[in-house]
Amino acid sequence: MNSSRPVTIKDIARRFRCSPSTVSRALNDHPAINEDTRKNIQEYAKEVGYQRNEVSLSLLNKKTASLGVVVPTISNYYETAVIEGLHTALQPLGYTLNICVTNENYLLEKEYLSKLLSNRTEGIFLSVSQETYDSGYYEHLESVIQRKTPLIFIDREYEDFETSRATVDDYHGAFAAVEHLINIGYKEIAHLKGPNGLTVSEQRFKGYVDCLKKYDMPVRDELIINTNFKVESAIVPTKRLLEMASPPDAIFGANDQVAIGAMRVVKDKNLKIPQDVGLIGFDNSPISAYTFPSLTTVSRPGRKIGMEASRLFMNQINGSEDFLHESIVLPSELVIRESSLRI
Amino acid sequence: MNSSRPVTIKDIARRFRCSPSTVSRALNDHPAINEDTRKNIQEYAKEVGYQRNEVSLSLLNKKTASLGVVVPTISNYYETAVIEGLHTALQPLGYTLNICVTNENYLLEKEYLSKLLSNRTEGIFLSVSQETYDSGYYEHLESVIQRKTPLIFIDREYEDFETSRATVDDYHGAFAAVEHLINIGYKEIAHLKGPNGLTVSEQRFKGYVDCLKKYDMPVRDELIINTNFKVESAIVPTKRLLEMASPPDAIFGANDQVAIGAMRVVKDKNLKIPQDVGLIGFDNSPISAYTFPSLTTVSRPGRKIGMEASRLFMNQINGSEDFLHESIVLPSELVIRESSLRI
DNA sequence: ATATCTAATGCAAACGTTTGAAAAAATTTA
DNA sequence: TAAATTTTTTCAAACGTTTGCATTAGATAT
Known part of the structure; x- marks a missing residue:
């Protein structure tokens, strides 16, 4: 009980001599569960610090509610403003932002993208690294496209891809x-x-x-x-x-x-x-x-770029088959x- | 086949009329797999863009290789330097950093911590928000401790907790x-x-x-x-x-x-x-x-703080039962x- | 007492992958 | 040709959770 293994639904089920389903339903306030059972289970769960394993849920539902933000740096005002914009728009929708800093490095960018796909990230905001630009390699992006993971370009972009993009003029x-x-x-x-x-x-x-x-x-x-x-x-x-x-x-x-x-x-x-x-x-x-x-x-307008990019992403995942990608260009101002x- | 569902091991197994275990072993270069089988499967996997579902693996192995970095802001030089330090030390070890920006907001911090725990993050680097400090609430940290998820304080800290911490003098x-x-x-x-x-x-x-x-x-x-x-x-x-x-x-x-x-x-x-x-x-x-x-x-020394914090984390997860928490204080310099x- | 209904719970499958042990197939040896 | 050995493959369980459907228990009506 003071083992470091997190408490699971099965543990609780054993404790109450009931099935995991009952525990699950009790914790989720399912109506078909007896009032007392529910209360007892919920109390006990709280007491032992039960916390739903989102990993298993992700597997079950094929939804991770996490988004990748791949940027070359976070050391400039502009980049952090973009991230703040993304955050402002997406956090309320329940998304977690996974911020990856490539340091303008092609290999790192590739690795991050691969990792994000493996982790079944639901969307990727990408500002490509300088090395990527210089090298002209873009196979690592192919697999994102192939997997139909929504890909939104921010600022730096490949012209060759059919994606949404938000850039500043x-x-x-x-x-x-x-x-x-x-x-x-x-x-x-x-x-x-x-x-x-x-x-x-x-x-x-x-x-x-x-x-x-x-x-x-x-x-x-x-x-x-x-x-x-x-x-x-x-x-x-x-x-x-x-x-x-x-x-x-x-x-x-x-x-x-x-x-x-x-x-x-x-x-x-x-x-x-x-x-x-x-x-x-x-x-x-x-x-x-x-x-x-x-x-x-x-x-x-960094913050605005972030929010526009979020909008493009939402459009895409809510969009129909014949969804058309958008290119937003925001004006810069003297x-x-x-x-x-x-x- | 051009459905958006990612290709799984089962799909490949069906294609080759063999069991998923064989495919898994083939992809992982298990020695007990026939050379031809292996080659065929690997080729096909590459062709259809198979990518291992890390979510299922995380569930199986109870390892996510992801770490939470919870900071009040990333708009200052210092904070980004710390993150860079963490990154430099931990990326080579295969960890993914999940950077969460609390904007000095208590509720957001609480939500992020809860989410990180639910996602079975293997460690958390935390610089508490100002609101948290002001309010004096710290229940949200209790659950991190209770779950024995390594918690490393960066700069801002609660004196009350038995944790490792890296701060600047x-x-x-x-x-x-x-x-x-x-x-x-x-x-x-x-x-x-x-x-x-x-x-x-x-x-x-x-x-x-x-x-x-x-x-x-x-x-x-x-x-x-x-x-x-x-x-x-x-x-x-x-x-x-x-x-x-x-x-x-x-x-x-x-x-x-x-x-x-x-x-x-x-x-x-x-x-x-x-x-x-x-x-x-x-x-x-x-x-x-x-x-x-x-x-x-x-x-x-922001970068150094990040690297020291990483070291403290590694010490903790490699440590024995009687592991002692460390408090590192790095000097600042005029x-x-x-x-x-x-x- | 029996049939009918309602409320509460359990069963089993699913998500994708790995892995020890068992089974099957192929090869070698006697 | 049969036995022994080696190589290759499959089975089944596990990770934690949810959910449609089946089951059970209890209550009510006939």
Whole structure:
């Protein structure tokens, strides 16, 4: 009795010299059970700390009420906002979120997906890792499709699959940011690009390039520099930018982190923001409003993405045979603050 | 065959007119299976995308290889670092982490714990929510203990339970921070306190108070102000501080976020950091090194805490009957940067 | 006393997999 | 060809729970 084995329905049945069915029904308030029996059993169950074994139930009902959330990282504001959105929408429906962090690693992603399928997860929200993107492998996704487990892409996506997806319009966000810099009067706009190959990086990059072209401004390769989205990775590149013969007068960072890194370097050079150098980030992370000067940025609706993704999932599992997959694209929005407001 | 029902061992057995046992053994490379049979079955299984139902296995073996990680939030650097540490240590051992975010909510925490137990999670890492702390309810933990599911406290803890725990020495970190300010020569040190009731807030607060006392400096109530650990929550309080008749000449923030909020306000008042106002944060979040000026802070070894907690867990499940619970306290470390270096 | 009805409980199968022991089939030996 | 041996396969139980159907006990009506 003080063994560590959890109490089962059979144990209770033995104790009351009745069948497991009776115990089960008693615990579930089945009407065909005698009032006293029910009360006794329920009391005893509570006393010994009986707790239904959901594993056996999952097996029986083929329902696990668990969903997989596979993301490359949870270290950024945006990702946690998405998760919060998913959580807000799905927790009340009884779903448990199984959050898997791939660290941008293909093998880990593959392993997680396989594990989720083996565990009979009822749906998967996936933002593919950078490695997956780079490698172009997607067999691990085939098996998800084959098993007809609802798969919802978040942000990063494969075009090739027939699935629902919820993404942010990074392209137009970046475009608006650069356009804003041009309108203010900045002439030489550098870009701290995100990791190559990621949709988000490439879309923002494309927005940057297309906007320059629209205004007949040259796209100078030496003003486009790679980062890994982390603060540190912006330091050396920004220094290099500012020490060029004809340095840029504005910098568009692919996210707030690198923009803040750049901000530091600019200040170290005793240059003024926004007078000497204009600066824009991406994400509208909480801190961006309180840097000095505050950072102009592009806000992405992470929480909303999570909730939309949930909606897409619910549509799919409630949908008929001829259900059509949806692609939601939420707008991103330019948030103008001090770092770009040269008068 | 294109039904959505996953292929089972029985399906394969029917196909080969053999028993499920044979299929099971074939798939698991059991030596007593004929080479040809094995090959055929394995090929076919791959072809139809057979995937072992782990739910049934969990039921059979009473092992789920899944661990619960129950935390109040994943929006801060520290928490994600802890999770990363847990992940690094436990993923290679085949464990799946089930990350549950309570949003500081007692009921949610209770529900998650109950669900984890029902799902026969093999261990739980818990950082209790603020509400739980405030309310003082802990029945929901009793059932975890009663079921002998290993429970490892992270950072926030109940003193009352016989469990292993891994915490950071916030007290001495805070003490060192304040001592540093005093050594530099700051006379009136304010504290932006974290949410009341949380161990981390209270420990840091205590370190602050005790250090002042050690140096015979008055503890002025009006210099101690509450925040909720978020940037915004530091703005108004800091303004109020700086507009006092005799304002503080240094501010010790309970985390980097509020310190950065304070930094912004100080600059808005055209005061210089560290000349007019010294500033220290807590967490050593990546950005703190790149603010302008860079932020002196106290580093907490989040990743290490995660790995230590994993070790405690492994000790417990491998331990004998007379296993003794361990309390690990990792030191925090003052990281001196520009914001406190008045010369 | 017997048939009829109602209330309460038990039986057995199912979910998918593994595994020790038994059985069957194939092979070798005498 | 029969016996002994080895190889391969099957049987049956187990994990914990639910549920349609059958059964039992007790009560009521005839």
